[in-house]
Amino acid sequence: MISLESLNRALQHWLQSTLGDPWAYLVMCVLVGLAAITLFAVLGLALVYMERKVAALMQIRMGPNRVGPKGIFQTSADTLKLVMKEGLTPDGADKFLFNFAPFLVMIAAMLVLAPIAFARNFQIWDLNIGVLYVAAVSSIAVIGILMAGWSSNNKYSLLGAMRSAAQIVSYELSAGLAILSIVVLAGSLRISDIIASQADGWWIIKGHVPALIAFVIFLIAVTAETNRAPFDLAEAESELTAGFHTEYSGMKFALFFLAEYINIFIGCAIGATLFFGGWMPFHIGHWEAFNRVMDYIPSSLWFLGKTLFLIFLIMWFRWTFPRLRVDQLLNLEWKYLLPISMINLLFITLMAILGWHL
Numbered sequence: 001m002i003s004l005e006s007l008n009r010a011l012q013h014w015l016q017s018t019l020g021d022p023w024a025y026l027v028m029c030v031l032v033g034l035a036a037i038t039l040f041a042v043l044g045l046a047l048v049y050m051e052r053k054v055a056a057l058m059q060i061r062m063g064p065n066r067v068g069p070k071g072i073f074q075t076s077a078d079t080l081k082l083v084m085k086e087g088l089t090p091d092g093a094d095k096f097l098f099n100f101a102p103f104l105v106m107i108a109a110m111l112v113l114a115p116i117a118f119a120r121n122f123q124i125w126d127l128n129i130g131v132l133y134v135a136a137v138s139s140i141a142v143i144g145i146l147m148a149g150w151s152s153n154n155k156y157s158l159l160g161a162m163r164s165a166a167q168i169v170s171y172e173l174s175a176g177l178a179i180l181s182i183v184v185l186a187g188s189l190r191i192s193d194i195i196a197s198q199a200d201g202w203w204i205i206k207g208h209v210p211a212l213i214a215f216v217i218f219l220i221a222v223t224a225e226t227n228r229a230p231f232d233l234a235e236a237e238s239e240l241t242a243g244f245h246t247e248y249s250g251m252k253f254a255l256f257f258l259a260e261y262i263n264i265f266i267g268c269a270i271g272a273t274l275f276f277g278g279w280m281p282f283h284i285g286h287w288e289a290f291n292r293v294m295d296y297i298p299s300s301l302w303f304l305g306k307t308l309f310l311i312f313l314i315m316w317f318r319w320t321f322p323r324l325r326v327d328q329l330l331n332l333e334w335k336y337l338l339p340i341s342m343i344n345l346l347f348i349t350l351m352a353i354l355g356w357h358l
Contacts, residue, residue: 005121005299032124036110040262047261048075050308051315058319079254087250090153097151102248102255104144109262111137115191116269119279119300123192130191131183134270135176138225141263142168145234148256149244160243163326164234168225170333175221177341181214181348182207182274191273198277207275208356210348215275217341222267223314224329226260230321231329268310272303279303 011031015024049064049072056063064071089095115130117123127133142165149161183189185207186197197203203211224231227243235243245256272278279299283291324332 005119008122036113036124039113040106040110040258043265044258044261045075045079047265047311048078050311051261051318054312054315055319058316082250082254085250087252088247090247092153093247094151094153097147098247099252101144101148101151102245102252102259104147105141105259106255106262108137108140108144109259109266111140112266116266117191117195117273117278118303119298122279122300126190126192129189131179131189131194131274135172135179138263138266139168139172141259145244148248152244152247154247156241157244157246160234160236160246164227164244167227167231167234167329170330171221171224171231171337174217174333174337174341175225177338177345178214178218178221179270179274181210181345184345184349184352185211187352191278195273195278195280198280200283202275202277202280202282204275207348208351210344210351211275213340213344214348215271217337217344218271218275219310219313220332220337222264222271223317224333226263226267226314228260228264228314229318230323232318232323233326233329236323264311264314265307268307268314269303271310272306276306277302278306 012024012028015027018024019027052071052074053063064074067074067077089098112134114125115123115127115133117126145164145168146161149157149159149164152158182194182203185203186194188194188197198206200206204215205211207214227234235245245253248256279302281291281294281297281299281302283294
């Protein structure tokens with residue numbers, strides 16, 4: 001069966017036999033970079049289209065249906081429009097920081113992509129502190145958002161950036177504790193080890209109620225960290241025009257827009273990896289026939305299906321719940337989610353010590 005794993009091995013073998021190890025490594029690095037850029041472009045188009053169709057489903061309407069069959073080329077037309085628009089820099093803005101901010105946000109998103117396992121043995125970098133790396137690098141995006149808000153010389157942009165920074169820094173605590181819960185159960189920070197620990201069952205199932213609580217907290221925190229409704233106070237159109245990217249246009253605006261959807265994908269990919277086994281198929285005990293059928297499905301489809309399911313949940317949130325106030329948003333984190341996360345982590349640690357998750 002053709003799979004990402006077999007294609008990866010065939011390409012590596014062909015490059016090594018043709019170019020030798022040093023040049024093969026260099027060519028592979030270039031190909032990985034091009035693949036990441038292509039993946040970002042495709043994901044941006046696909047997730048924007050998915051967002052519009054999910055919104056239409058929630059609101060009992062058609063959604064995009066003019067440009068191409070079922071409106072599938074609508075996002076491509078919108079991208080072409082943004083590419084053709086002029087990128088303006090406001091008077092009084094810090095030009096270097098203003099132009100660098102969207103690239104910093106995108107660079108942070110591309111770096112977080114490295115340890116994610118898209119399929120069996122299909123991973124850019126399987127470092128031994130993969131989860132810690134994701135948590136550390138993903139926080140760099142906050143600097144880009146603050147940079148964009150301050151350098152725009154616009155009070156609405158600055159206010160949106162400050163809201164976003166307070167929101168992301170606050171909810172990173174709950175997200176980190178939820179991630180740490182699975183690290184305690186798996187006994188490793190390496191992404192591949194965490195996936196391997198779920199060969200006999202996903203942590204969302206064999207972790208019992210504490211793992212389910214950690215997953216719910218993680219999903220709420222990811223929604224908040226990506227500035228998605230009902231936590232979209234950083235971009236509240238009715239209050240701040242467009243928040244921290246009010247002054248951006250053309251491709252610089254498109255980079256912020258793309259980074260939001262890429263961060264949603266990365267957050268959901270991490271959630272699928274930690275709680276739902278990543279590319280690991282669904283197995284039930286000693287049901288050998290059932291498990292063999294599950295193994296027949298390519299690992300990349302398992303990963304993509306789980307990730308898209310979590311993305312659908314986050315989009316469902318947006319079109320269901322009204323926007324919170326700033327005080328409600330911070331109260332939810334500091335008075336409820338953070339204490340619950342800390343107590344839940346204690347229960348999970350006790351469960352791991354006593355072996356109740358086995």
